[in-house]
Amino acid sequence: MKFTRYPLLAAASLASLGALPACNDAKNATAAETAASSTAIAADSAETATLTTAGNATAANTGNTGSPATIPAAQRADAATITARPQVPILCYHQIRDWRPRDSKGAKDYIVPVEQFKAQIKMLADSGYHTILPDQLYAYLTTGAPLPSKPVMLTFDDTDLDQFTVARPTLDKYGFKAVYFIMTVSLGRPNYMSKAQVKQLSDEGNVIGSHTWDHHNVKKYEGEDWVTQIEKPTKQLEEITGKKINYFAYPFGLWRPEAIPELKKRGMDAAFILAEKRDQQDPLYTIRRIIASGYWSPRTLHNSIVQSF
Numbered sequence: 001m002k003f004t005r006y007p008l009l010a011a012a013s014l015a016s017l018g019a020l021p022a023c024n025d026a027k028n029a030t031a032a033e034t035a036a037s038s039t040a041i042a043a044d045s046a047e048t049a050t051l052t053t054a055g056n057a058t059a060a061n062t063g064n065t066g067s068p069a070t071i072p073a074a075q076r077a078d079a080a081t082i083t084a085r086p087q088v089p090i091l092c093y094h095q096i097r098d099w100r101p102r103d104s105k106g107a108k109d110y111i112v113p114v115e116q117f118k119a120q121i122k123m124l125a126d127s128g129y130h131t132i133l134p135d136q137l138y139a140y141l142t143t144g145a146p147l148p149s150k151p152v153m154l155t156f157d158d159t160d161l162d163q164f165t166v167a168r169p170t171l172d173k174y175g176f177k178a179v180y181f182i183m184t185v186s187l188g189r190p191n192y193m194s195k196a197q198v199k200q201l202s203d204e205g206n207v208i209g210s211h212t213w214d215h216h217n218v219k220k221y222e223g224e225d226w227v228t229q230i231e232k233p234t235k236q237l238e239e240i241t242g243k244k245i246n247y248f249a250y251p252f253g254l255w256r257p258e259a260i261p262e263l264k265k266r267g268m269d270a271a272f273i274l275a276e277k278r279d280q281q282d283p284l285y286t287i288r289r290i291i292a293s294g295y296w297s298p299r300t301l302h303n304s305i306v307q308s309f
């Protein structure tokens with residue numbers, strides 16, 4: 001059941017990341033590399049340098065830059081300007097747990113072993129990355145608002161319980177915040193987060209996003225599907241968190257142009273895909289992310305960040 005969420009995603013995301021190493025190469029990364037005490041990797045890409053303009057990382061890390069609603073439409077840049085800005089690296093995680101014998105080769109892109117995850121996050125911290133949240137990204141893309149140095153956004157899809165029990169304490173260690181895209185059908189089920197845990201993540205300064213009711217492919221929605229998959233689950237998340245939900249992640253990263261007005265109608269200010277190309281007309285509704293694979297050492301992750309954004 002769980003695995004059925006992944007195959008499409010695997011094919012689409014890996015195929016579009018031609019610059020990335022093959023899984024087998026990444027898998028051979030040495031244990032020594034992963035275990036190295038300092039995993040700092042200097043970022044030297046021109047892109048990273050151009051989007052690091054702000055000095056006040058502490059204020060920026062709180063995410064208190066105001067919601068999209070506070071930015072008047074007239075002050076928002078057009079699509080071409082938004083597309084031209086350097087992209088902020090955004091990572092997408094699913095399960096954080098050790099591999100089991102029955103996990104397929106393909107599924108392991110979506111299952112990051114606990115120590116591998118900790119090493120990946122440590123590398124980001126040691127390398128000087130600062131996590132940002134969607135409101136900051138929105139303000140940056142639409143108005144050019146400054147971001148902290150070496151910004152990165154961490155996102156977690158599908159409501160898996162280990163995101164709360166493993167990822168959350170790991171991120172806390174470094175003062176990192178993240179976005180959790182919730183598939184509401186799973187709330188309270190075994191191995192998934194409860195409503196109370198989602199509320200706690202929100203209360204602790206993370207952002208809760210909408211990820212449909214039961215992970216159906218947006219390309220296939222018709223009629224009531226927009227209400228069932230987007231409107232109702234989003235309202236439920238707003239009731240749970242007591243906050244407006246502004247952001248959406250497409251299941252499998254798959255989208256179609258007809259979805260964008262439906263998302264706008266239901267209060268979404270931006271939506272996230274995977275590594276495919278952004279839409280030229282609506283780049284805010286096709287913001288790119290890469291899946292941080294379970295096969296990736298910290299160095300491979302870093303290379304992927306630099307190459308993909």
Ligand SMILES: [Zn+2]
Binds near residue numbers: 211
């Ligand atoms: Zn998903």
